[in-house]
Amino acid sequence: MRLFEVLLVLSCFALLVDLLFMKRSAKKTGLGVGIGSSVILLVQLFVEGYRWQLLLVYIMTALFILIVLLRHSGKMVNLKIGKLLKYSLSSLIVILLVVSTGLAVYLPVFDLPKLEGPEKVGTQTFHFTDQNRDEVLTEDQSDKRELMVQVWYPTENRNNNKRGTLFPNDKEMFKKFIQSFSTSLKLPDFVLDYWKYNRTNSYENVEILPSTSLYPLVLLSHGMGTSKVLHASQAENLASHGFIVVTIDHTYSTFATIFPDGRVTDYKTKMTTVEDRREIGNIWTQDVEFVIDQIEKLNSGAIESQFKGKIDLNNLGVMGHSFGGATAFNTTYLDHRVKAGINMDGSLYEVENRDDINKPFMFIRSGSFEDWLANFEIDRNSDDEVTKSLSDELHIMKNVINHGGNVIYVEGTQHFNFTDLQFYSELIKLTGITGDINGKRGSNIVNQYVLDFFNKQLKGTSGNLLQGPSDMYPEVKFIDPEEL
Template identity: 35%
Template sequence: MRSFEMLFIVINILLVGWILFAKNKSQRGLLIGFGVSAIIMLMHGVIEGMRWQMIPAYAMTAVPLLIFAVRSMSKLGEPVERTAKKMPRAKLVTVTALAVIYSSVAVALPLILPIFTFEKPTGPYKIGTVTYDWMDDRREETLTPDPGDKRELMIQIWYPADSKAKGKTDSYISNPDVFAEGYSQVLNLPKFLFTTFGYVQTNAIKNAEISNREPAYPVLLFSHGFSGHKNQNTFQIEQLVSHGYIVVGIDHTYSSTASVFSNGRVANYVPQDTSSIAYLDKANEGWVADAKFVLDQVEKLAGNDPDRRFTGRMDMNNVGMFGHSFGGATSAQMLMTDSRVKAAINMDGVLYGKLRVPEEGLKKPFMMMSADDTIRDATSTDDKAFAKFIEETLPRYKHVAVGGNYWMKINEMKHMGFSDLYLFSPLYEKMEGVDIRKAHRLINDYSQDFFDHYLKQQPFKRLEQNIGEHPAFTLEKG
């Protein structure tokens, strides 16, 4: 709950309590109570923005004004304490109970659907961000009926910003209405539930000056999961950038929640056959082509950025990639097929794609992160179709850690815990049994340690020191 929201609700609950139980409630006191509540509501609206989850609290502001108006209309000339009759006990109990229920709703709604915040990154750098709209003229768009369509991608780049950089932090979602509709379609839930995303702010400053602390920074590509989006892992991206990485997030058009292009055109998610392993293996080739194209464009920026921000500032000799779910599979395929990618992390992605991990291992630095729920044994489910799916895909993991690579299996973890999604509501955490902030810190600590070693040549601080079983995870090294 945001600061003014909290203050506003506390003031209004105290105001209702005063109205119910105070013996002397003068007309002047009612006006003062209304005025204080209205001023705080106005400040909340201007500074934080009003939202529907606060409607019960907003309505409480009108209570003292309504009582004032009723009294004025009845033309009671005597002091309130001399004319007011004591409320019958049964009526007082009923009114009090209703007030408690109403106040509970007023508190619960903004808590269940909060305007969540991202933890402050721990690194020494501030964060800048910029977006690009890139068209791949060499590739046809296969997910639209028009044969003339070319593959177009929205890209967001986060980078270490100058310590003196100032400006308003960037919104998490740039087009709230579009993404609320997108989330609604993808998750099959009412659109109004997702309007809170429009109020969430990040720690990144749009178009900030790049930091001169280092001559150049390693580059990481990020690929989201099916129906995700390029900034769905802001919790992780900002942490990495704050420690000296440039992160390039890719929206895989028509497979993302939504893509909003520079001319305002919207490309919504197109349902695909995500139950077919053969289809997903083939579809992954398109995602790999997206990543290769984006890396080509990044190389051009590094060589000659028209805005002169990234020219010479991207360390293209130290490029890594990480992704969630289908994007994790894309990261593994990129590691195997693109020599520019030196190290990769797959976060809970089934190993879809053209290539399989060979028996001798990848021979390049790789780390697999899995939720214990994802890699459970096929015999643990009564769903025959899902059991068959596990039996067919689980063997693909067999050699992921061979050759000195890593496989981290996180306990009490679910698939979507590797993204920002569970921050949306504490109900998600309760239903899924995931301590999401704790899980995010674990992911951040080990993904940073992995990239710091292989792209910055720094000694390990965690990975090598924690091989084996632990309360929160098991870490295997091949």
């Protein structure tokens, strides 16, 4: 909870105590509590901002303030009520306040984890259209493939801009974004309205930090049906350590993508067969390759931007989560410009002719990977298509290790611990899509290994964590190729 939210809840209970236990003669104390609570209420509403989780606290506080001030001013008749009724009402009020406070705690307003790198982070968004590709996920045959990408980079923030919000600042765009997301979750729009307060560590549209050396580049793809917004903390972390990071929204495969003209696209991707996965995977791979083309233009000055001559295109990596992780692998294999890649808990959609990858690569899997391996061992001799594909995927992992790469898993994590979703609510753990590990701990572990990998492969530094188990991160287990 935010500071004034905590103070508001405490002041509400203080008012209740005054009403229940303080005598009218304690006028100064009562008036002090009432006036102080009024100030806290106003500051919370107008500075931090209203959110529905605290609605009962707002109502009770306002009502208690009125009663306390009237009571101690002598303008209110002293009503006599029985102890049973008095304490029954008090108990009910306490229960309602606890429920409201609990909603505020478990559906919190949050800031992304503080940056661990030495640099501040700037961010800028671009809208790219691939005129050479028709959009096959819409019915309009004239549509071309459009992408929204966000660039994260080191900055000095010389103008002392305020940190940006995680979601669009523009009220109309935010409303459209939330409507699309809440519709997919079958929730009323107001339930997610408080997301407008969630903040990043980044500053929008600020100047890039001058450097005598070029910045290595990392492209990041989200998972199927999510969004680049769920990977902001990973992008920020790399940027704070001297990387330029580009996050991509794969249009029509996100819960919502906002374009500069106000259009909001939602999820339209259908994947019911193995062939569907390959076709969509091909689209995503082409998305990444097209974005690399555009970054090359930014760097050359063909597209006007502040990034001209700032990007080290000879040290380019890709990473992704889930379907985006599979895309990172596919792009690393196919595109000669990509030097190294990371797949975060993504099952591969293309395994044929992929076992001879000769570039540095790392698979980071969730804590269920060990159980998955054990269960797969039982069915390894099955000849169905799915089992064969999984067997081929394990063979690829084995080759990655034998060529100097890594396959690791993080105990206590589940699939969505590789995204920022773990910060949105502790209640998400109840669904099983995130593990028992503390969200910030899980995020930190993934960030450390991602950073160590790209430092080694794109900067030629560090790499200590990749050598084997670490006492600092006992949750991380390294897979031996013989286990595969």
